[in-house]
Amino acid sequence: MINKNIRAIVLAAGNSSRFNTKRTKQLEPICGYPMLLYPLKVLNSLNILTTLVVGRQSEDIKKVINDSDMKLVDYAYQEERLGTGDAVKCSKQTWDKENILVLNGDVPLINEALIKNFYEKHKEQNSTITFLTSTVIDPGGYGRVVRENGKVRIVEEKDCSEEEKDIDLINSGIYLIKKEFLENNIDKLDCKNISGEFYITDLIKIAENLNEKIQTLSVPYDYVRGVNTLEELWVVEQIKRSELIKKWMAKGVRFILPQTVHIDQNVKLSPNVTIDAGVQLLAGTIVESGSSIGAYSILKNSKIKENSIIHPHSVLSDSEVGICSQVGPFAHLRNNVVTEEGVVIGNFVEVKKSKLGAKTKAKHLSYLGDATVGNSVNIGAGTITCNHDGVNKHKTRIEDGAYIGSNSTLIAPVTIGRGAYTAAGSPITRDVPENDLAIARVRQVNKTGYAKKMREKNAIKNGHVVSAPKHEKQEESKRFSFFAAVRSDDFSETNF
Numbered sequence: 159m160i161n162k163n164i165r166a167i168v169l170a171a172g173n174s175s176r177f178n179t180k181r182t183k184q185l186e187p188i189c190g191y192p193m194l195l196y197p198l199k200v201l202n203s204l205n206i207l208t209t210l211v212v213g214r215q216s217e218d219i220k221k222v223i224n225d226s227d228m229k230l231v232d233y234a235y236q237e238e239r240l241g242t243g244d245a246v247k248c249s250k251q252t253w254d255k256e257n258i259l260v261l262n263g264d265v266p267l268i269n270e271a272l273i274k275n276f277y278e279k280h281k282e283q284n285s286t287i288t289f290l291t292s293t294v295i296d297p298g299g300y301g302r303v304v305r306e307n308g309k310v311r312i313v314e315e316k317d318c319s320e321e322e323k324d325i326d327l328i329n330s331g332i333y334l335i336k337k338e339f340l341e342n343n344i345d346k347l348d349c350k351n352i353s354g355e356f357y358i359t360d361l362i363k364i365a366e367n368l369n370e371k372i373q374t375l376s377v378p379y380d381y382v383r384g385v386n387t388l389e390e391l392w393v394v395e396q397i398k399r400s401e402l403i404k405k406w407m408a409k410g411v412r413f414i415l416p417q418t419v420h421i422d423q424n425v426k427l428s429p430n431v432t433i434d435a436g437v438q439l440l441a442g443t444i445v446e447s448g449s450s451i452g453a454y455s456i457l458k459n460s461k462i463k464e465n466s467i468i469h470p471h472s473v474l475s476d477s478e479v480g481i482c483s484q485v486g487p488f489a490h491l492r493n494n495v496v497t498e499e500g501v502v503i504g505n506f507v508e509v510k511k512s513k514l515g516a517k518t519k520a521k522h523l524s525y526l527g528d529a530t531v532g533n534s535v536n537i538g539a540g541t542i543t544c545n546h547d548g549v550n551k552h553k554t555r556i557e558d559g560a561y562i563g564s565n566s567t568l569i570a571p572v573t574i575g576r577g578a579y580t581a582a583g584s585p586i587t588r589d590v591p592e593n594d595l596a597i598a599r600v601r602q603v604n605k606t607g608y609a610k611k612m613r614e615k616n617a618i619k620n621g622h623v624v625s626a627p628k629h630e631k632q633e634e635s636k637r638f639s640f641f642a643a644v645r646s647d648d649f650s651e652t653n654f
């Protein structure tokens with residue numbers, strides 16, 4: 159069993175200086191998963207005890223690992239960034255197996271099969287050191303594997319001669335080393351090189367000088383790509399993303415423009431799902447059969463149940479959309495929104511921490527926050543739940559079958575009873591009982607001919623000739639809708 163004979167040492171203490179970012183590169187996400195967790199996950203699934211060498215931002219790294227499902231991880235601390243050789247040396251107290259597997263924390267695309275095969279070859283040949291190499295068209299930045307007079311050594315790019323720079327065989331930074339050899343020779347490393355660092359790679363030279371058996375194993379480059387720069391991170395993520403998209407395609411997910419789509423690791427899609435251009439499906443998202451996600455929508459930790467449509471440019475986080483529903487375009491659902499079946503949430507509607515019952519509709523320009531909305535409720539355009547009084551948040555309750563007139567402002571805490579109506583433009587400050595109509599607005603007054611008089615007065619003042627408006631006489635408004643069931647003559651004079 160591979161795990162009986164191996165202790166892994168993962169190096170993650172470096173400065174990430176070539177990233178030019180504040181955060182350590184080890185925590186940069188690749189398809190939603192921190193880079194460092196990739197090799198750790200492979201080692202975990204092979205049950206290999208692992209020592210992680212940390213230094214820069216060690217507490218952040220430990221927190222991410224503690225919050226993950228990673229087991230079998232011990233830590234070693236590297237005080238100063240003195241190079242990969244020094245980093246390995248710092249883990250000495252944990253060398254408890256016959257072989258030590260050293261790997262860089264910035265090589266995220268390795269997999270279980272590769273490590274197993276690597277170990278088999280190392281064991282078969284009874285090698286002192288086996289290390290993985292790869293042939294690369296553009297080997298810039300990697301240590302080159304130099305073979306001369308039947309001997310092999312690794313030369314770092316900075317220390318390469320012009321001829322050595324042309325070598326396209328690179329060191330992948332993954333080594334299996336007999337523990338005994340490591341113990342006897344780690345202190346022999348020096349820092350006589352351009353960088354002034356202790357290189358783990360110099361162990362190869364030391365082993366050659368001692369006539370120890372050294373084996374190299376060439377593997378496809380994509381499995382051992384190193385990540386030293388943001389550009390290399392982009393390439394590696396592109397590979398991972400393509401793998402994920404191909405996996406979902408094979409399972410029956412239709413991607414309209416797959417090269418523009420981003421999918422995180424922890425996403426579940428069903429057959430018969432359609433994903434349009436530019437969609438981002440982030441960790442924790444589930445899309446069930448028959449549903450489609452419109453162009454440029456972003457879904458994070460959200461569930462779209464069967465046969466629903468998310469129209470373009472919608473943003474959903476930590477929310478759930480019921481079956482046969484529609485959301486968007488340009489809708490925003492966040493912070494635990496849950497909708498039941500047949501719901502319609504339309505253009506420019508934001509919903510926060512709210513529940514919407516079956517067949518409820520909020521089709522245009524609304525904000526619903528901290529609301530519990532029943533079934534078959536109609537939320538008119540421009541409706542706002544005023545849930546925040548400047549200090550505290552309050553709840554709005556809208557019961558089944560209620561009809562909220564356009565531009566209602568529901569000042570929470572407030573309850574709109576079953577089947578109740580609110581008149582358009584009403585600020586609702588008190589509960590509305592079941593089946594009642596609440597009107598809360600200044601009533602309309604029509605001033606006969608006033609507009610015409612104003613126009614004439616202004617024209618004379620400005621020295622213009624007065625031209626007759628198209629309608630010689632403005633008719634009194636005949637608009638008399640159910641929600642505006644009030645006549646102008648009900649009003650006392652206002653300050654005109």
Ligand code: UD1
Pocket residue numbers: 169170171172173174211236238239240241242243244245262263264265299300301302312314328329330331356357358359383384385386
């Ligand atoms: C290293 C190898 C190079 C190889 C390449 C493969 C050395 C000297 N060179 O170069 O031959 O081709 O990987 O990707 O080993 N680290 C520490 N402490 C340190 C320095 C580094 O823990 O003091 C860690 C880093 O966090 C990183 C890993 O070791 O995860 C490798 O270090 P990095 O600086 O990236 O080495 P490369 O220049 O890529």
Ligand code: CA
Pocket residue numbers: 262264384385386
């Ligand atoms: Ca590297």
